[in-house]
Amino acid sequence: MYNAAENIEEYIAQAQDSQLLRQVLHMVHSTFPEEELRYFDNGKTFSAIALGQNPYPSPGYEEAGTINIASQKNYVAVYFYGENISWKNNFPKSAMGKGCLRIKNSKFMEKYEVEIRKFFQNVKLHKPHGKRN
Numbered sequence: 001m002y003n004a005a006e007n008i009e010e011y012i013a014q015a016q017d018s019q020l021l022r023q024v025l026h027m028v029h030s031t032f033p034e035e036e037l038r039y040f041d042n043g044k045t046f047s048a049i050a051l052g053q054n055p056y057p058s059p060g061y062e063e064a065g066t067i068n069i070a071s072q073k074n075y076v077a078v079y080f081y082g083e084n085i086s087w088k089n090n091f092p093k094s095a096m097g098k099g100c101l102r103i104k105n106s107k108f109m110e111k112y113e114v115e116i117r118k119f120f121q122n123v124k125l126h127k128p129h130g131k132r133n
Helices: 008-014 018-031 106-111 113-122
Strands: 038-041 047-051 067-071 076-080 100-103
Touching: 008 018, 008 038, 008 047, 008 067, 018 067, 018 076, 018 106, 018 113, 100 113, 106 113
Parallel strands: none
Antiparallel strands: 038 047, 047 067, 067 076, 076 100
16 A cells, blocks of 8 residues: 655655554664654655665665565554564464564454564665665
8 A cells, every 4th residue: 555645754644544653663772762753655655664774776676675664445554674584383374474574453462462573674774775784
């Protein structure tokens, strides 16, 4: 689902479940407190809240993040790049896509909070070239 917005707050306001989106953003930000969340929109088909640097930029996605949190119709999707441990055994089959974690509702967040936090902690966050350690 594509939502065009001017900034993060407008994007959250347009979300199907803005409360769930805020919960996910809070968890991501608490995992990466030094990193700034930013709004990303390729102007055509994809908008999200991004964190980190896209390690595999392609046309239209140069400004995407390592983690991209997107509001979808029935869930909040956490898209990720990088070398990540297979998490399929930690979540229901319907929650894991090839490159995303689908968080369906607050109950799911509560039930899998520990696993979701571990998932975020294991994402290798790519930093912009000028800010790498």
